[in-house]
Amino acid sequence: MKVKICGITNLQDALDAINSGANALGFVFYKKSPRYIEAKKAKEIIDKLPPFIQTVGLFVNEDETFINEICLESKMQLAQIIDDNEIINYDLLKVKYLKVLRAKEQKDLRNLNKEYYLVDAFVDSFGGVGKRIALEWFEDIDCSRLILAGGLTSANLKEIDGFGFYGVDVSSGVESDIKGKKDRAKMIAFLKEANEIK
Numbered sequence: 340m341k342v343k344i345c346g347i348t349n350l351q352d353a354l355d356a357i358n359s360g361a362n363a364l365g366f367v368f369y370k371k372s373p374r375y376i377e378a379k380k381a382k383e384i385i386d387k388l389p390p391f392i393q394t395v396g397l398f399v400n401e402d403e404t405f406i407n408e409i410c411l412e413s414k415m416q417l418a419q420i421i422d423d424n425e426i427i428n429y430d431l432l433k434v435k436y437l438k439v440l441r442a443k444e445q446k447d448l449r450n451l452n453k454e455y456y457l458v459d460a461f462v463d464s465f466g467g468v469g470k471r472i473a474l475e476w477f478e479d480i481d482c483s484r485l486i487l488a489g490g491l492t493s494a495n496l497k498e499i500d501g502f503g504f505y506g507v508d509v510s511s512g513v514e515s516d517i518k519g520k521k522d523r524a525k526m527i528a529f530l531k532e533a534n535e536i537k
């Protein structure tokens with residue numbers, strides 16, 4: 340199962356995440372987030388990363404021009420997109436993308452099609468607050484193209500075993516007491532659990 344650690348704000352956390360076994364690193368380009376990072380700083384981190392790690396920029400209700408500019412400037416490989424108002428013309432994006440479905444209730448999962456999606460719990464602040472989605476909602480769903488997010492920790496990750504999720508995304512569950520600063524031991528514990536899951 341693939342693991343993305345979201346909310347990277349500094350090089351040390353990025354390297355610790357990679358050394359723990361993470362496949363992807365998330366950078367939050369949403370100014371109101373405590374994990375917000377400027378494109379220039381994200382680029383400085385990305386320039387120092389080893390190969391074979393995917394970099395993911397998170398965008399909240401931005402347009403194609405903004406997403407293209409920030410991804411180009413920061414060298415982001417994938418745009419993770421919250422587009423509540425459905426304003427984006429995806430044909431105009433110059434970067435590969437992953438749509439976020441913020442699920443409020445089980446019926447929201449009916450909107451999934453054959454694309455890959457990151458499915459996160461609906462919260463007013465858009466993400467990174469540790470709110471979980473009820474796992475029963477996924478019982479009759481093909482999860483092989485879904486990346487599950489929301490409230491995952493090394494202590495509860497076992498619960499998703501058997502669902503067949505493509506991957507998971509975690510932010511606050513591997514953070515220190517300071518928002519935006521990751522905890523190395525929590526990342527190691529999370530990846531150890533993730534490696535056991537099917």
Ligand SMILES: O=C(O)c1ccccc1NCC(=O)[C@H](O)[C@H](O)COP(=O)(O)O
Pocket residue numbers: 345346365367369372373374397399459464465466467468469470488489490491508509510511512
């Ligand atoms: O992390 C943030 O601060 C954030 C802010 C605004 C929109 C999304 C945000 N995070 C998105 C993510 O992909 C998180 O990893 C996801 O919501 C899971 O977070 P957590 O429940 O803390 O593991």
